[in-house]
Amino acid sequence: MTAEDSSGTPVPSVPLTPGSEVTVRLVKHPRPDVRYPAVVMSDDGTHLVVRAPWAGPAVRDFGYVAFERGDVFTEHYWRDRWYSVKEVRTASGALKGWYCDVARPARVATGSVVVEDLDLDLWLSADRCTVLRLDEEEFLASGLAGRDPAACDRARQALDELERLASEGFGDLLAA
Template identity: 40%
Template sequence: MSADEWVWVIKKDVTGREMWRYRGRVVARYPCGALVEAFFDREEMPFFGVVLRPGDRFLEAYFSDRWYNLFEIHDRDTDALKAWYANITRPAEISVEAIAYVDLALDLLVYPDGQQKVLDEAEFAALPLTVDERLHALAALGELQSLWAAPGAPLRWQGLRGLFAT
């Protein structure tokens, strides 16, 4: 893998329609996923107590065998951790040129102190999903919540790379 390997990251809705696309630099590839670095490219916006600013660094973990992706958000000036953000998704489609995922609306925001906030539950409930998809999505949310459940949670000291070893 070249340090200059770039991919398109493509967010889709449940119908498969593309909602958003941006470029990210591949940090590492794994048999079950990829780690990507990208930078926030929208206008400054407050987001549940976290202010996202243009240039904030996102380290993003995508999995072909899990029903979520996970973003570690760092401040553009200090590189301090602002939060973790997880999208509940269908498993990602990962190729040489792109990483595409279908967003299932349900999200988890985790603050640096470990406090958690589940987002968009009403949107998730309104989606036309199968019973199996709902069960996978809810299990994924539970898995993510458990990653931060105890003091010394793995992501606080191991970072996103550690998720690929499990």
Template identity: 40%
Template sequence: MITIIKQSPQRRETIRYQGEVVEQLPNGLLIQAYWTLPTRDLGYVCFEKGDSFLEYYYIDRWFNIFAIAHPDGKPKGWYCNIAEPAYISDTSIEQVDLLLDVWININGKHIILDEDEFAQATNLSEQQRQGAQEGLEALLHLLHTQQAPFTTLSDFGA
């Protein structure tokens, strides 16, 4: 098991949970985690107890990617956080969230979330803003060119 720690742009912890290391990637880790919180309906997707999260964390990319599936393995889509490159140790993954998010449904249609919050945030450094913009562009490039993990729905794990 490994502890995942999401932090605000000021590096304050916002959430902590456990996951299992599935694979060591050349530039990060692939983690299996499960939704254990109460149901959270975001309008475009609903997270429910038992949902499977196959989480990709990178030490050299300004985002992470969560492939989300129902408890029975049926895919829901991908939730992507624009974030600083992850800090990975033997016991934890720490990542600073930069407010922008992207939802990608199973058909590959995407929604960029929280653009207003990002634009109005006064607590982001210039490096964080630039990294976030580069991360968003790189993530959308992976999606549009159907690179991993967006190549097939078989990347969803349960």
């Protein structure tokens, strides 16, 4: 299987071995990148699933959810989709919900996963009653529409798709 880079050029997939460690790098122009360790749960060459502890500050309260030390993220990345989906659980295993990033398709190599965040996000609460589109003002301010109109269109389509998938509870999307 192959994926495409941002210009549409085919890029060969590098399936990762379950149990191996990787560094996830979230590219967050113009802010500093976020890097953290994760463990590969599965990888079929297109859909990669990793698990990682919360890598941010001890507590980060967004108002609709708080992420805190001990939370565990099961993160789903695709080499051919413009988003990622992260299931968030407490240290004791209670589901908090799903945090979704609109991003360019994941670039995967041995030991690393690189994802370019496009500043649009979506939250689905654990009870599946609350779906929130997030950071639309930040996305507009990013200037992506002027720099890369095609990527801007893909990002908007991805957010719409995520909202539809979330309203359906993600169905089989997250099956690994």
